[in-house]
Amino acid sequence: MNTQNILLVSSDKMNDYIVIKTLTGSKPKKQIIKESLVKSNKLSVLSNGYMYGLLPIEINHVVRLISLGSLGRLKIELKNHLGTLIFLNGSGKDLSGELRLLTKEHRKKYFEKSLSIAIFNNNKNAQANRENVNNELRKQKLTAAVFDIDLHDFKDVSFVIQSLLLSNLYSA
Amino acid sequence: MNDKTAIYLHGFDARSSLAINNYFTNHCENQYIVAAIEKSASIFIVDIDSELGELFVQNKRTEYPAQPIIVISSSVFSNSDPLLFVLKKPLVYEQMDSLLRQMVLITPKNAPKEPKLNNVLINHFQSRMLVRDLTNKKNKSTKSVNTNQSISTENTKIDKNKLATFIGRQADIDISNPQEVMKVVYDPSKTILNSIKKAMDRSLYEKKILELSNLNKKFIIDPSSKTIFTFVNESVLRPICLLELREKSHVKKIKKGRNDKRFKSLVENSDLEVTERNWDEFLWKMALWTSRGKLPRHIDINKPVYLSEWPNLTRLQMFPHALDIAAVMSQQTMTLSNIVAQLGIEQRYVFAFFSAAYTLGIAGTTSRQSDQLFEKKAKSLEVDLETSIKKIIKVLDQKTETSGRVNKIKLKGNA
Numbered sequence: 001m002n003t004q005n006i007l008l009v010s011s012d013k014m015n016d017y018i019v020i021k022t023l024t025g026s027k028p029k030k031q032i033i034k035e036s037l038v039k040s041n042k043l044s045v046l047s048n049g050y051m052y053g054l055l056p057i058e059i060n061h062v063v064r065l066i067s068l069g070s071l072g073r074l075k076i077e078l079k080n081h082l083g084t085l086i087f088l089n090g091s092g093k094d095l096s097g098e099l100r101l102l103t104k105e106h107r108k109k110y111f112e113k114s115l116s117i118a119i120f121n122n123n124k125n126a127q128a129n130r131e132n133v134n135n136e137l138r139k140q141k142l143t144a145a146v147f148d149i150d151l152h153d154f155k156d157v158s159f160v161i162q163s164l165l166l167s168n169l170y171s172a
Numbered sequence: 173m174n175d176k177t178a179i180y181l182h183g184f185d186a187r188s189s190l191a192i193n194n195y196f197t198n199h200c201e202n203q204y205i206v207a208a209i210e211k212s213a214s215i216f217i218v219d220i221d222s223e224l225g226e227l228f229v230q231n232k233r234t235e236y237p238a239q240p241i242i243v244i245s246s247s248v249f250s251n252s253d254p255l256l257f258v259l260k261k262p263l264v265y266e267q268m269d270s271l272l273r274q275m276v277l278i279t280p281k282n283a284p285k286e287p288k289l290n291n292v293l294i295n296h297f298q299s300r301m302l303v304r305d306l307t308n309k310k311n312k313s314t315k316s317v318n319t320n321q322s323i324s325t326e327n328t329k330i331d332k333n334k335l336a337t338f339i340g341r342q343a344d345i346d347i348s349n350p351q352e353v354m355k356v357v358y359d360p361s362k363t364i365l366n367s368i369k370k371a372m373d374r375s376l377y378e379k380k381i382l383e384l385s386n387l388n389k390k391f392i393i394d395p396s397s398k399t400i401f402t403f404v405n406e407s408v409l410r411p412i413c414l415l416e417l418r419e420k421s422h423v424k425k426i427k428k429g430r431n432d433k434r435f436k437s438l439v440e441n442s443d444l445e446v447t448e449r450n451w452d453e454f455l456w457k458m459a460l461w462t463s464r465g466k467l468p469r470h471i472d473i474n475k476p477v478y479l480s481e482w483p484n485l486t487r488l489q490m491f492p493h494a495l496d497i498a499a500v501m502s503q504q505t506m507t508l509s510n511i512v513a514q515l516g517i518e519q520r521y522v523f524a525f526f527s528a529a530y531t532l533g534i535a536g537t538t539s540r541q542s543d544q545l546f547e548k549k550a551k552s553l554e555v556d557l558e559t560s561i562k563k564i565i566k567v568l569d570q571k572t573e574t575s576g577r578v579n580k581i582k583l584k585g586n587a
Contacts, residue, residue, distance in 0.1 A: 004560060057567050061560065082561070127398045127452065134481045143502055145482040156486045158568040159495065163482065165561045166499035170514075 002061040004080040006161065007110055009068050009102055010087035013051065015120065016067030018151040019087070020053030023065060023158070028053045068110070083114040083164040088133065090122025090148070095129050096136035103140055114167035115144040118160045122148045143167070176205045177276050180213030183222025192217070199265050204272065214279035215272070216241045220249055221261075229256070240275045246474060262476070262507060337410060338491050339524040340465030347473055347509045347519075356523060357469045358462070364412055365455070365462045367421040368393070368400070369531065372451060374423070381429050383438070386421035387412050392438060394430070398451045403444040406457075413461040456488045456528045463527035465520030467508075471530070475537040476505040483529055493517050497525040505538050 008016040020028040028051040038044075051067040063082070086102055088095050103111060117137075122129055126148060133146050145163035149156035179196075181189050189206060196204040207213035210232070218229055220243045229241060233253065243249055246261045255278075257271055345352040360366045368384060368391060375382045375395040384391045389412065392401035402409065426432045439446055467473065479501035485494060493515060500511050511522050529535035 002560065004564075055564075055567070057560070057563050061563065063564055082564075127450070130484060137481075145498070145502070146484070147482070147486040148484055149486055155572045158572045159486050162495055162565050162568055163485070163499065165565055166495055167503065169558065169561050170496075170500045170503050 003064055004082050005064050005066055005078050006082050007066050007068050007084040008087065009084055011089065011098060013067055015087045015151060016051060019157055020065050022152055022154055024053040024055050028067065081113050083168055084110050085160060085164060086117045088117060088119045090119045090126065090129050096132045099133055099136050114164050114171065115142060116160050116164040117144050117146045118149040119146065120149055120151050176203060177215065177279065178207035178213045179204050179215045179217055180207045180210050181217050182228050183219035183225045200269060200272065215275050218243050220245045240278060242271065335491065338460040338489065339520045342465050342520050344519045353473055356466050356519065358466045360462065360468045362416045363462050364417060365458045367417060369455065371423050381426040381435060383424045383426055384421050386417060387415060399448050400451060400454050401439055402447050402449060403442065405445055410461045413458055452484060452532055453488055455531050456483065459528040459531035460489060460524055463524055465524045467523050467527055468530065472537055473508060476507050477501065477526060477535060478505045478538050479529060479535050481534050483532060483534060491524065493521045494525055497522055
């Protein structure tokens with residue numbers, strides 16, 4: 001099975017949940033990761049997990065959309081990583097600050113591949129919000145498509161993912 | 173170190189010299205080095221477009237009669253010097269490489285001490301033929317891709333007539349022919365779009381709502397919300413984009429903003445069809461209607477172009493290949509013809525995209541010498557990865573019923 005991964009990064013996992021549902025048409029699944037931890041001669045088992053959805057491409061080929069959450073506690077070793085999608089809430093007060101926080105957390109590990117940014121709820125000050133995000137990207141020397149999206153709209157989500165894939169395809 | 177051929181560069185700024193040095197290191201197996209002084213060099217490379225470039229060539233020919241000189245030029249440069257070779261900008265790696273290999277054979281260090289002029293001439297013509305062959309091959313391959321991906325046969329999602337209002341019907345031209353280039357340019361200075369764009373800039377500067385009138389149409393421009401009010405529908409707006417303005421637009425300030433009586437009478441109490449539109453959405457669409465797949469007249473078609481940021485394509489008028497063009501342009505500066513060749517699409521799509529992005533202020537031409545030196549190429553991905561990415565895009569695109577994006581990606585290897 002050829003499985004390729006796209007990471008979803010957002011300050012609220014609910015956004016990832018909606019996007020996965022919009023793209024795949026079904027509710028996300030959960031992957032539990034169990035870690036053994038020995039502390040004071042006692043063995044304890046920690047359970048952690050992540051949400052994911054599968055987008056079938058053809059027989060034996062799927063794209064797995066993995067919700068990473070905001071703080072990156074998960075340490076997923078990604079193979080076949082196609083890129084990362086960041087979701088920013090346009091009604092938030094400080095979009096560039098939110099982006100700064102997310103990129104700081106994940107940059108080294110997950111942003112080396114292509115990156116796209118989707119701003120949802122971007123109704124008021126939409127243009128100013130996009131300008132702030134683009135300026136922040138320039139400051140961080142990152143290149144990414146920045147699109148306004150409706151999380152429930154397949155076309156919008158599809159365009160953001162396509163921008164991610166095309167950036168990968170035509171990268172210099 | 174002694175085996176390397178020293179090449180002296182003239183007329184290049186520091187960034188371009190570094191680019192050439194990187195080219196020697198990464199593409200020529202370190203066979204060449206940039207010489208610090210003329211005397212130690214076996215070959216000269218001269219940017220003839222630089223200041224005193226021609227004079228330098230003349231002087232060096234007198235000083236070093238047997239030294240090969242490679243001249244890099246943005247236009248046709250004719251000469252009768254058998255040891256002077258011309259390469260056109262942007263440089264193609266393969267052409268440069270094959271020419272340098274032949275140069276090495278005829279440099280004073282490697283060649284017989286008294287090179288017979290006939291041998292030199294044969295080498296010269298052979299290398300020129302090689303360059304011509306490479307150029308022809310490239311052109312042929314571009315043409316074949318165009319045929320394979322022609323929109324006229326495969327576009328099913330956007331009505332052809334509607335598409336023509338955005339990207340026109342202009343057939344591809346020979347970009348190296350200045351007369352042909354005139355077919356794909358338009359003069360934006362006397363268009364309603366230009367008039368509105370200027371008023372938008374003024375309203376931003378003065379922080380005042382402006383009322384613009386021309387061609388019996390009114391527009392209210394609000395800089396605080398970056399919106400524009402129109403009083404006619406798109407079937408009226410579209411044709412006026414193509415009209416040449418005979419008189420200047422009348423622009424009035426609406427001093428008290430949205431609380432002004434004038435604003436209220438025009439916008440809130442109007443009997444006309446009032447629509448508040450986002451500036452970018454409005455400008456993008458107006459630019460497509462105005463340009464119809466052509467370029468603003470003042471744009472140098474031979475210069476590389478940049479895209480400083482992606483347009484917000486989920487909220488703008490989409491047309492086929494717009495995502496692909498944005499992806500290519502956002503990755504690196506490239507000439508418009510190189511973008512066309514890389515994507516294997518008709519020129520009008522790229523010209524339309526550039527004109528619209530240029531109107532939004534996010535695209536332009538770059539004048540940095542280093543950006544124009546080498547022809548840019550995309551990184552080649554592993555075939556498997558490239559194939560699967562194209563498959564994913566195809567699946568997403570098929571599911572996007574209303575996207576208007578026509579995906580005709582040719583699969584490499586297993587089409």
